[in-house]
Amino acid sequence: MRTAAGHKGESEIAGGPPRNQRGSRRSRRRDSRHPSVPRPDSKVAGDRGRSYHPGMATMSPLEELRHSAAHILATALLRLYPEAKLDIGPPTREGFYYDVELDHSLHAEDLERIEEEMRRVVKENQKFERFETTRAEAEELLRSLGQERFKLGRLADIPDDEAISFYRNGEFTDLCAGTHVPYTKKVKAFKLLQVAGAYHRGDENQPQLQRIYGTAFPTREELEAYLAHLEEARQRDHRRIGKDLHLFQIDEEVGQGLVLWTPEGGILRQELQDYIRGRLNQQGYAQVFTPHIGKLGLFRTSGHFPFYKDSQFPPVVEGEELHRLATEGCGCAELANRLEDGSVDGYLLKPMNCPMHIRLYAGRPHSYRSLPVRLAEFGTVYRWEQSGELNGLTRVRGFTQDDAHIFCTPDQLGGEIAGCLRLTREILETLGLDQYRVRLGLRDPDSDKYVGSAENWERAEAALTAAVEDLGFAYSAETGEAAFYGPKVDFVVEDALGREWQLGTVQVDYNLPERFDLAYTGADNQKHRPVMIHRAPFGSLERFTGVLIEHFAGNFPTWLAPEQVRLLPMNDELVPFAEELAADLRAEGFRVGVDGHADKLGAKIRRAETEKVPHMAVIGAREREAGRVSLRSRIRPDAPEQPTLEEFRAWLRGEVDSKRLPVRPEAEGKKA
RNA sequence: GCCGGAAUAGCUCAGCUGGUAGAGCAACGCAUUCGUAAUGCGUGGGUCGUCGGUUCGAAUCCGAUUUCCGGCUCCA
Numbered sequence: 247m248r249t250a251a252g253h254k255g256e257s258e259i260a261g262g263p264p265r266n267q268r269g270s271r272r273s274r275r276r277d278s279r280h281p282s283v284p285r286p287d288s289k290v291a292g293d294r295g296r297s298y299h300p301g302m303a304t305m306s307p308l309e310e311l312r313h314s315a316a317h318i319l320a321t322a323l324l325r326l327y328p329e330a331k332l333d334i335g336p337p338t339r340e341g342f343y344y345d346v347e348l349d350h351s352l353h354a355e356d357l358e359r360i361e362e363e364m365r366r367v368v369k370e371n372q373k374f375e376r377f378e379t380t381r382a383e384a385e386e387l388l389r390s391l392g393q394e395r396f397k398l399g400r401l402a403d404i405p406d407d408e409a410i411s412f413y414r415n416g417e418f419t420d421l422c423a424g425t426h427v428p429y430t431k432k433v434k435a436f437k438l439l440q441v442a443g444a445y446h447r448g449d450e451n452q453p454q455l456q457r458i459y460g461t462a463f464p465t466r467e468e469l470e471a472y473l474a475h476l477e478e479a480r481q482r483d484h485r486r487i488g489k490d491l492h493l494f495q496i497d498e499e500v501g502q503g504l505v506l507w508t509p510e511g512g513i514l515r516q517e518l519q520d521y522i523r524g525r526l527n528q529q530g531y532a533q534v535f536t537p538h539i540g541k542l543g544l545f546r547t548s549g550h551f552p553f554y555k556d557s558q559f560p561p562v563v564e565g566e567e568l569h570r571l572a573t574e575g576c577g578c579a580e581l582a583n584r585l586e587d588g589s590v591d592g593y594l595l596k597p598m599n600c601p602m603h604i605r606l607y608a609g610r611p612h613s614y615r616s617l618p619v620r621l622a623e624f625g626t627v628y629r630w631e632q633s634g635e636l637n638g639l640t641r642v643r644g645f646t647q648d649d650a651h652i653f654c655t656p657d658q659l660g661g662e663i664a665g666c667l668r669l670t671r672e673i674l675e676t677l678g679l680d681q682y683r684v685r686l687g688l689r690d691p692d693s694d695k696y697v698g699s700a701e702n703w704e705r706a707e708a709a710l711t712a713a714v715e716d717l718g719f720a721y722s723a724e725t726g727e728a729a730f731y732g733p734k735v736d737f738v739v740e741d742a743l744g745r746e747w748q749l750g751t752v753q754v755d756y757n758l759p760e761r762f763d764l765a766y767t768g769a770d771n772q773k774h775r776p777v778m779i780h781r782a783p784f785g786s787l788e789r790f791t792g793v794l795i796e797h798f799a800g801n802f803p804t805w806l807a808p809e810q811v812r813l814l815p816m817n818d819e820l821v822p823f824a825e826e827l828a829a830d831l832r833a834e835g836f837r838v839g840v841d842g843h844a845d846k847l848g849a850k851i852r853r854a855e856t857e858k859v860p861h862m863a864v865i866g867a868r869e870r871e872a873g874r875v876s877l878r879s880r881i882r883p884d885a886p887e888q889p890t891l892e893e894f895r896a897w898l899r900g901e902v903d904s905k906r907l908p909v910r911p912e913a914e915g916k917k918a
Numbered sequence: 919g920c921c922g923g924a925a926u927a928g929c930u931c932a933g934c935u936g937g938u939a940g941a942g943c944a945a946c947g948c949a950u951u952c953g954u955a956a957u958g959c960g961u962g963g964g965u966c967g968u969c970g971g972u973u974c975g976a977a978u979c980c981g982a983u984u985u986c987c988g989g990c991u992c993c994a
Contacts, residue, residue, distance in 0.1 A: 351922065442989030443921025450991045454921055457989070485987095489929080498967085498985055554994045597994075632919050632992055633985095641993090730994085817951040844951075852955035866953060878954060 305337070305425045308464070312337035314374065314426045315364075315436045315462040316344050321372075321418035322363035323458070326356075331395040332420070333446060333455055340472075341461030345444055347395065352456055357438040360458070364438075367430055372416035374426035384410045388421060396446065397421050435469035436462035484795035485638040491800055491808070491858060493791075494639060503636040503643030505788055510808035513837065514794075515787050517806050519624055521676075521905075522648055522783065525669060531622040531650055536602035538626055539593045542585065547761055548601040551594060552586040557630050559643075561585050561592035599625035600780060603651040604762045607776075612766040617776065618654035618662055624787070625649045639792030640747070646787045652779040653764065656702075659777050660709040663735075663752060667717055670737055670750040670783040678907040679797060682739040684719040686710060687727030696730055698756035706754040706777075707733045731757030737783075739793065747793050749785040754778075800858045801881055801908050804901040811898065812839045812859045813875075814850040816866035824865045827891070836898060855880065860908065861901075863894065881908030 305313065316335035319342075323330055327348055335344035350356075379387065381401070388397045401421055404410055413422040415430060427433065438460040446452035463469040480486065488494050493511035500506060507515055523533065542561055545551040550558065563571075563581070567590065571581060584590035596602065603621045612619065626646045635641050652662050674682055688707055689696050696703065710733050714721045721735070728734060732754035739747050755778040758764075765773040784790035794806075804810050811831065815824040821842045828838040839859065841850040847864065854862045861882070863875035875894050879885035882901070889897060 353923080440988060441922070444990045445920080448991075450920070454990075456921075459989080496986095502985075548994095550994070557993070629993085634919060634990080635992065636986095814954085816953065819951075844949090844957095846950095846952045846957060847954060848952090849956050850954090855955055862954085864954070868953085876954080 309337040310425050310427055311433060311464060312342040312462045313424075314430070315433050315460060316342040317374070317413065317415060317418065317420060317422070317426065318364050318367045318430055318433055318436075319344050319360065319438070319458060319460060320346075320420060321367045321416060322360050324418060325363055326360060328392075332393055333396040334400065335420075341439065341459060343444075343457050343459045345446070345455040345457050347453060347455050352441045352458065357441065357458070361436075361438045364436070367416065368433055369431075370416060371429050371431040372418075373429055375414045376411055376424055376426075377414065378409050378411045381410060384412070384421065387412065387419070391419060393421075433462055435464070435466040436460060437469060437473070482796050482799045483638075484640070484792040487795050487800040488638070488792075493795065493808075496638075496642075501643070502633060503631055503641070505639060505642055505644065511791070513808040514791055514802070514806055518784070518787065518791070518794075519648070521805075522673065523622075525672070526620075526622050526650070529620075529665060529669065530618075531620040534603065534606055534621050534623050536599065536606070536623060536625060537596075538628070539595050540602060542592050542594050543588075544601045544605070545594050545597075546588065548598070548604075548758060549761065550597055550601075554597070555586075558597050559595045559628050559630055561594050563590065563592040567591070595628040596625075597627055597629050599623055599627060599647060599649045600651055600758060600778075601762075603649075604758060604764065604778075607651075607653050608762060608764060612653070612776070614655055614766055614768050614774070617766055618652050618658050620650060620652045622648075622650035639788045639795075642788050645789065647782045648784040648787065648790075649780070649782050652781070653759070653766075653776040654779070655766070655768075655774070656705060656777055659706065659754065659779070660713055662779055663709055663713040663754070664717060666752040666779060666781040666783075667713055667719070667735060670752065670781075671717070671719075673783045674737065674739065674750070676905055677794060677797070678803075679739045679793075682737050684714060684721035685727065685736045685738055686714055686721050686723040687729070687734045687736065688723055688725050689728040689733065690726035693726065696728070697760075698731065702756050703732070706756070710735055710752075710754060729753055729755070731755045747789070749790055749793065750783040751781065751785065753780045755780055798908065802858075802860065803881070803906060803908050804860050804898070805903075805905045807858075807860045808837065809839045809857070809859045810837045810902070811861045811863055812841055812854045814841050814847060814854070814862055814864045816847060816864065818842075818844060820865050820867070820870065823870055827865065831895070831898075834895065834899075836902070851878065861885070861898070882906075883909055 313336065316337065320332055320335055323344070323346060324332075327350065329348070331347040333345035333347070335342065352360075384401055385394075385398060388394050388401065391397075401410065410421075411423055412419055413424060413426055414420075415426075438458060440459050442457050442459065443454050444457035445454050461469070461472060463472060488511070491510060492508050493514065494508055495506040496502075496504065497506055526533070539562065542551055551561070555561075563585070571584075571590065576584070581590065585592055602625070603623070606621055607619055624646050626644060628644045631641060631643050636643070652666070654662050674680065689703055698706075711723070714735060734751055734753035736748050737750035739749050756775075759775050759778050764776050764778075766776050768774045794802075802808075813824040813828055815821045821840065824840045824842075828840045831838045841853060843850065843853070845853075851862060858880070860880050862878040862880075864878065865875060869875050872888075872890075874888050874890050876888055877885050877894065886893060886897060
């Protein structure tokens with residue numbers, strides 16, 4: 247599950263047994279969808295069961311067009327590679343693909359040739375014809391087509407009460423539920439985009455096929471617009487902007503997926519942390535600090551080790567112990583076994599903060615009067631992500647959660663949840679991430695993967711549901727999306743380009759208090775079990791920052807901008823004056839730069855524009871004379887043009903304190 | 919982890935079929951002192967990711983490896 251900060255299981259902050267993966271995979275797909283690459287829309291393209299047979303009635307005209315393009319692709323492909331074995335070729339949210347098995351691995355040049363052949367097929371204006379067969383006939387037909395490799399299995403997926411249909415265009419015939427455009431000429435605007443590996447039926451134990459991605463639109467203009475959109479997305483990529491603006495580094499010598507925050511990026515992070523810390527302090531949270539590493543036993547109790555050892559950095563064993571084992575002739579495999587069975591101890595880089603916070607809670611007695619206890623920490627955790635999954639700031643191996651754990655009585659649960667949800671909403675809105683959806687993950691009553699009593703579950707779900715409803719969220723309740731220890735609410739955020747990211751999460755947990763035998767004394771003088779809430783409004787600073795960079799395309803609001811104002815002296819003579827002014831402003835806490843290059847004003851403006859500094863203040867002789875600056879703001883069209891220094895300071899102060907969102911600079915990319 | 923692609927100066931990239939590297943921007947220097955998106959001239963900068971192989975000769979061909987990119991899979 248990628249929810250909180252989407253680093254694996256950040257939503258399952260508490261760890262535990264694997265969950266139903268179905269829904270997760272779906273969201274994951276959307277999650278990481280990069281606009282340059284159409285992904286299968288699982289509603290249409292899902293690999294599960296018979297979903298590849300969407301049925302005639304369900305295909306929209308656009309899907310029909312794209313699905314037809316997929317058939318045209320297959321037609322062309324078989325002309326060039328008659329030995330190709332076809333799997334499926336569904337439309338997707340942004341285009342279509344066809345999965346094929348082929349010894350020759352396809353390259354960009356091959357795609358061009360295939361595309362050319364596709365144009366020929368279109369020109370031939372072949373008619374798409376549907377016909378139905380019996381199962382036996384279908385089998386025979388597939389064999390005669392030489393397509394038994396995957397198609398027979400697909401045929402077997404079609405239930406008995408459903409018609410078995412084929413579509414034929416020209417020489418190409420394919421097992422297919424439809425639907426299609428009437429003639430190939432209807433498919434005018436298409437493009438093959440790339441080829442990628444994809445497992446048959448999405449199962450890594452199945453053969454890996456080559457997936458040819460393409461897209462198609464009703465008109466050439468729409469296709470062009472889509473391609474332009476891809477280009478825009480490329481420019482907005484946080485890895486690209488991060489490099490241009492020097493916000494972070496991921497260094498080969500430091501390690502994969504390990505983020506180095508630069509001074510500029512550090513400002514971003516610091517501001518975000520300060521902001522959230524301030525809010526937490528107002529809301530009765532206590533800030534705590536815990537180490538990055540802890541004994542294996544702690545994580546045995548929590549359930550992380552050894553069950554999830556594959557997604558953790560390997561344990562650290564004490565030097566002396568290691569030496570003793572070596573002299574005993576203990577091999578690596580043996581060591582691994584002994585670590586697992588507990589006969590050798592060690593330390594683990596923490597994959598989650600909760601065990602540490604739980605130990606803090608357990609470190610002193612609690613009564614119902616002292617609850618809730620709210621322990622917050624920007625806690626850095628480490629998880630062994632598969633190398634192929636790492637991605638800029640959005641999927642890394644070490645990241646810092648804006649984590650907190652609330653220990654409360656069952657009665658307090660509802661109010662605490664509401665507080666968490668409110669905070670998350672406020673944070674997202676402050677940053678202009680207002681296009682989020684709220685997903686309420688509930689347990690699947692038919693599953694036995696959950697812990698805790700039915701009564702507790704009902705209370706927890708009712709509390710979560712009530713909180714979400716009271717706060718007026720439009721939410722979607724999804725069965726089977728709960729964590730194993732309790733229901734949860736995830737905030738799925740959409741960035742400016744329509745990509746969805748799962749960030750914040752609020753989860754209710756009855757499991758870990760039990761595993762760690764937590765207690766508080768109730769009014770009845772009896773021991774009671776507290777309920778835990780795991781929550782992280784950002785998820786992780788890394789992912790959140792990555793999303794934020796893309797959301798703003800690097801044009802940050804003033805309060806976040808690494809450099810808030812740049813002073814542009816008209817000539818060298820004015821540089822000392824500008825420096826003085828800058829020093830004054832810095833003393834007031836503003837982040838101010840001075841462009842001391844021997845350039846003309848135009849060049850200085852251009853530089854500041856390129857570096858996305860939100861505000862520029864021109865300092866010329868006239869300004870010095872008048873005690874004013876000429877303000878040029880990239881993000882605030884209504885900024886005062888010639889404020890006095892005092893007015894400028896006040897304006898800037900308001901700009902920072904209000905955390906006002908930028909007004910999109912429409913001149914983006916005005917440069918040649 | 920799997921399939922495919924890529925790696926050349928700080929950045930973006932060129933370098934055909936092997937003959938010991940090039941542009942723009944950036945940096946630096948000099949001149950210019952300029953009014954809202956690029957002033958001119960000059961200089962420095964790369965063991966072509968790393969290791970090995972083929973060859974008289976490798977950025978270029980082959981192998982391995984590392985990292986990145988796109989998917990797939992995974993994601994407590």
